[in-house]
Structures are given as structure tokens and as C-alpha cells.
Amino acid sequence: MSFSEKYGEYLNYFNSKLLAFCDKLDCKPDILRDSIKYSLLLNGKRIRPVLMLAVADLLNVEREKVINFALAIELIHTYSLIHDDLPEMDNDDFRRGKPSNHKVFGTGNAVLAGDGLLNTAYSLLISECFKGNEFVSASKFICDSAGIYGMIGGQSADLLYENSKEINEDALDFIYENKTAKLIIAPIIVPSILCEGKHYSKLKLFGKELGMLFQFKDDVLDVEGNFDAVGKTCGKDEKEGKLTAIKLFGLDGCKLKCDLLADSCLKILEGINGDIEFLRDFVNFSNKREN
């Protein structure tokens, strides 16, 4: 099976579960349910769920065992996009080629849709906790990755360095690791936690490097991409005076970083026993993608 066929297979499996999950949502009022479904069902790449399913396959963990964790992470990712797009944050009017949540439902409802997604993610995770301590550990890992010592810390630093004249590599590392990499490490590490920490350290490092690659590549796309391909406004980072890797290393410097990070990912994978083909192709896809 080719990489894109396999990706499509993971994607279809996850999307069918996500759709079933959305169909069961019957919270009131309608606008709350509709705003949540609107953002969840935008046509995303679903890289976090796909990575989790791929690592589950690598470690021989059943899909059914990880699917609720995959859903929870996608819910957390989606909440973060809704809040991030708000006028007071990144102020993005488009997401995945469609109007942002707050442009469709208003800012107040977008705040609540985000809050609702985050709560619902934790409802899924806490329900998993009945199954045993390894499920609690996996839930805790996701929670810590998303929280104030993880993604939210990164978002806060991102906001802080906006329009700051200071160009600071340590700050950039902190922002990218926390804002982006931690929520890419989490789906990669959950299957490992569910089978006694198999390849734990290697997978954690792999997730970190892959997360950084994703963020550096996003920076490149923000400069070189266009709306039709990327699905959101490009060139915004510079206009808003954000601290990005482009500012620090230039466009070519960033492309070099991407290649080095991809190499590093591939080297880590070589040290893991098992069928690493899909993950290896995933690394190359991450470095070559145009959206």
C-alpha cells in the first residue's frame, strides 16, 4: 500500500469515528452544538490522529484502545485553533479555507465553542480512566502537553513576543516546543504508554523533532504559500511582527533547519524495531507538504 493510500485509510477510519462522535452530540442550544461541529468537521489533515494510529500499528496496540485518545487530542487541537483565531489572539479570519469560527458564530460563541471542546476532550479522557492506571497515565500525558506547562505556555509566550524587538533563539525554542511540538509528541507517546512504555524515549524524541519540523515548515509556508493551498491568510506572521524562525534564520536558514530536522527524525526511526515505513514516509511528507 502506498503512503497516500495508507494515510487515506487512517484518515477514513478516524473521520468515521469523529463523524459518529459528532452525530451523538445533542447539547443545547443548537448554536453551541453547531459551532463545535463546524470547526471539528472542517477538512483537516488530522496529523495527530493519523500519527497515533500509525504508532499504534507499529507497537501492535489495537485501534479501539487508542481511538478515544485520538478524538480527545483532535478536540483539544481544534479548541486551540478556535481560540487562537480570535481577534485578540492571532486574529485569523480563515481556517482550513473556510471562515474562522468567530466569523461565523460571533466571538462570544467562539469562546464557548472552544471551552466546550476542551471540556468534552476531558470528558472523553476521564471516561478512559475507568479502564486502568495506564489509561490514567495516558490521559495525564495529554493533559500536561496541552496545559500551562505545554501548549498554553507556548501560546502565551507567542503572544508576549509579538512585536517585541528582541530576537531570541531560546524564546523561539520555548514557543515552538510548547505551542506545537508537545501536542505532536502526545499522540505519538500514548500508544507507548498503553504498552508499558515500549520505545518511550525514542518516540518522545521523534515526536519533538517532528513537531519542530512541522512548525518550521509552517513558517516557510507562511512566506511561500498562498491562500488556496494553505487555507489561511499567508504572510501574516511578518505583518504582525511575530517572533518566527524566519526572523531568526531567514527563509533559506529555515529550509535548512527543516532538512536537518527531517534527517534527525529518520535517524531516530532507524533505531526502532518494527515496520517504520509509514512513519518514515510521514517525515518526508511533512517536509515536502504545501499546506
Added chain:
Amino acid sequence: MSFSEKYGEYLNYFNSKLLAFCDKLDCKPDILRDSIKYSLLLNGKRIRPVLMLAVADLLNVEREKVINFALAIELIHTYSLIHDDLPEMDNDDFRRGKPSNHKVFGTGNAVLAGDGLLNTAYSLLISECFKGNEFVSASKFICDSAGIYGMIGGQSADLLYENSKEINEDALDFIYENKTAKLIIAPIIVPSILCEGKHYSKLKLFGKELGMLFQFKDDVLDVEGNFDAVGKTCGKDEKEGKLTAIKLFGLDGCKLKCDLLADSCLKILEGINGDIEFLRDFVNFSNKREN
């Protein structure tokens, strides 16, 4: 011990734990930690933690067993206030007599402070889940009370009915039960869940009626209170065209509702074996309070 002495004792115990919790927060950047601590340490009544400690005493559940649940609920309550005060929601510039979080730290940081508090609440709750299934059940109850089938649903309906000409008692019931009562039921029910559901149904109904009493009384205070006593801008509900009990029943009608709800609470308590004195006084305090 008088009611106010006992209240003070619960309050001191909880505040010392909250302070210790805040002292341990060392997330970066500083503004994230500072904005979280700012709102957590505003001088609140802490009615949810006090109620939880009082019910724990009634049911002979040790304080140490419930304290992290009390902290989590206060964090969730605090996040909801920060997001609720945002310009696009209730647009409140003051809270507990001090400038709202977004007035001090800016709207973007206030969104993140709220998100951070919610995540940190769940970090506390998931950590409790290692202790056994009754702890998972208690965490799940809190999560459901705060989520899209609970508080967030109520907040969404509250927003929806703003400036609506429709005066609808069912909608008001839905809003008050979900927005306010559910997060007052939760701290009352957690100690019961931790001792095999002792007095579960009665305590649940008690929490519901007490929660409604709190909300009706808040409406009365919004009309009759003043900034110095209440600590936030009064008279806002009417100005913003909110669907309130005042609009439906008038000021005297609301006061009558408060008395009837207080009677109902006291009647439920009489059916519970044990030392109900503090909770009985709490009901009367709730009905007579001036802030």
C-alpha cells in the same frame, strides 16, 4: 461555633491550600502565571469549596480526600468568570471589586488564563483518577457539570437570549440550572460519590435548589445592590437586555422565589440524618447575603 466562625474555618483551610497550590505554579512566561494567580486569589466567597467541605463533614469524609476536587472546582469557576467577563461575553470591567482579568492583562492573555485554569483543573482531576474508580466517578461528575451538557450549555443559552424579546420560563430554567446550579450541585455531590452515594439523591436536589436560590438572589442583588457591596457593576443585566428572573417575575416575584427555594432547601435537609446545622445556616445566609 457560630456559623460565621465555622465558615471562616472552612475558608481559611481552603485558602491556605489554594495559596500553597498557587505558590507551586511555575509555568512560563510570567504573565501566564501572574494572570492565573490574579484571578484565583481575588477575595472570593469560595462557596463551592466551603459547601464541599461542609458536606464532607456531614458524611464523615476526610478533608484531604476532597481537597483536590475543591481546588479543581474553584479553578473551573474562576476560568468561567474570566471568560464570562470578556468584552464579547458579559463585558464586565470589574470582578470582586477589582479590575477584571482582561482589563489588567489584555484580552488575549485573559483567554489563555481561562484556558490554563480549565486545563489545570483537569490536571488535578486526572491525577485523582489513580486513586480508584470512585475518584474517576467524582471527576466525571465535575467534568459533566462544567461542560456542554452543563455550565457551558447554560452560558451559551444566556448569550442567545440576550436582547431577545421572547420571555420564556423554560429558557430561564435551562439557563439557571445549567449556568449556575450544576456547578453548585457538583461540590455537594462529590463527598457523596466518595462514600458510596450516601444521601446522593437528596443532596443532588438540595444542590439544585440552592444553586437556583443563588442565581435568583444574584438577580435581586443586581437590581438592589451597589458596587461597594457586590464588587461588580450592578444594573447591568437590564441594560444588556439579558433574560433574567427579574424580567419574568419582577423584583418582588424574585424575592418570593428566593424564600420558596430557601424553604425547599431546608425541607430537604431535614430528611438527612446527621449534623445539618451549618448547611441550614448556609441556606439562610444565601438568602440574606448582600454580595
